[in-house]
Amino acid sequence: PEIRPTKIDRPSDASGLVDVGDLNLLLDDPEDIVSVLESMKRITDFKLDLVNTRISSPASEDKRLKDRLSCEYLRSADTLEKYSNPDALDPSADPNIVGGGGIFSAAEFEGDREFSKAASVMKLVIDGIAGAGTIEMGGYDYHTGDRRTGEERDFRAGQCIGACLDYARRTATPVMIYVFSDGSVSSDGGIEMVNGVEKGVWSGDNSSTAASFFLVYDPAGAPTVMNQGSADPLRAQQIGWMRPDASVETSASPAANNVNLMVETVILNYMALHGQQNLFAQEQFFPGHGLGGAAARDRLVAFEPLQSMNGGVLS
Incomplete structure (x- = not known):
């Protein structure tokens, strides 16, 4: 199932992410609580196989709902196993x-x-x-x-x-x-x-x-400004510019006059820090983006991939 956002407003919200209800009042050992949650999942899966949710449209909705119910037990057990304290x-x-x-x-x-x-x-x-x-x-x-x-x-x-x-x-x-x-x-x-x-x-x-x-x-070294092949090596540090009257030049970049494209630009830069900006336009990411072709997108990237990244993951 999808990964849902969680509101965190105070330290107790963070520590409260490890929540197993009243099981921690009945059992002292976190391993015992995990075992109970895993057993509850297996029992639930068996019961769900016998249940008719009467949801037939779309055809996959019945399975999606059952997976969602089953995953709640598994997620709680996994969270407790990782963060027993x-x-x-x-x-x-x-x-x-x-x-x-x-x-x-x-x-x-x-x-x-x-x-x-x-x-x-x-x-x-x-x-x-x-x-x-x-x-x-x-x-x-x-x-x-x-x-x-x-x-x-x-x-x-x-x-x-x-x-x-x-x-x-x-x-x-x-x-x-x-x-x-x-x-x-x-x-x-x-x-x-x-x-x-x-x-x-x-x-x-x-x-x-x-x-x-x-x-x-980046703990491995200061990020390096992207080499845009320009006479001004600092051009990549600022995407767009201001007019003499202190207003934004709305034609300076796709992000200058469209909040959705500004978000896309930020995500593009995040992917570029991992060395993955070439994946931005692919089907599983943003095939319908509005940032232009590969050359145009490269002009919107501020930094070279981080030294601490290797193949898109932390080395």
Whole structure:
């Protein structure tokens, strides 16, 4: 069956992924619990073979439903077998994350929900337990009539991003972080002094000034900018450009004026880090994409394959 997303908002959500109901109240040994779950799966499979779901359209739906029910027992048993100790998923129990030598002090971690949420997601992703994760942070519309509030919120987001990069460094794990927003703002020219620097005050929403970016860390060495054969070797570091009036040039790239194509561009770059951008247009990936031919797609790639990757997998 399909892999479903899971909402992780706090450390208890992460450790709660190992959930076997009341079995842990009846049995002390995780191996015994796994054996019970496996037996429950076998009994369920036998029973399902005798059940008529009365679902005949489409023809495969009956089998899909039965597989889904059967897999729930197997998934729980597999998760418990891998992570018999929930602390293995709990960021607050990881000395790399919380404590005297950790990324956050205990006071920081317990006093800021954004830090504990970011840590919960980053641990699952960077430890290889989750395939990908999204850390959503609210309150970034900058409708406060000043610049200072936005600067403080940006700094907080930067701390969370920095925590992800630092945890990747500590665990020697490559990571790609994509930073995006559901909107953008502009200034009317008003100036505010923030930390000794004069900056424009955010005055309102402006969909023409948006920009997204991604960061890449590789423990095997700094990522190398893709060689585009251009006179400007840094061209690949920025896809597209801004007009003199500070608005996005919408014809600069397919991603500049289409949010779906921007997502495709990000995925293309993720695959390129693995040396697999040649697979992007294949049937099992994105055959109906809108990024053009192979040469056009190569111009949208920022980095060469990571040194820590070999054949698309971590070496």
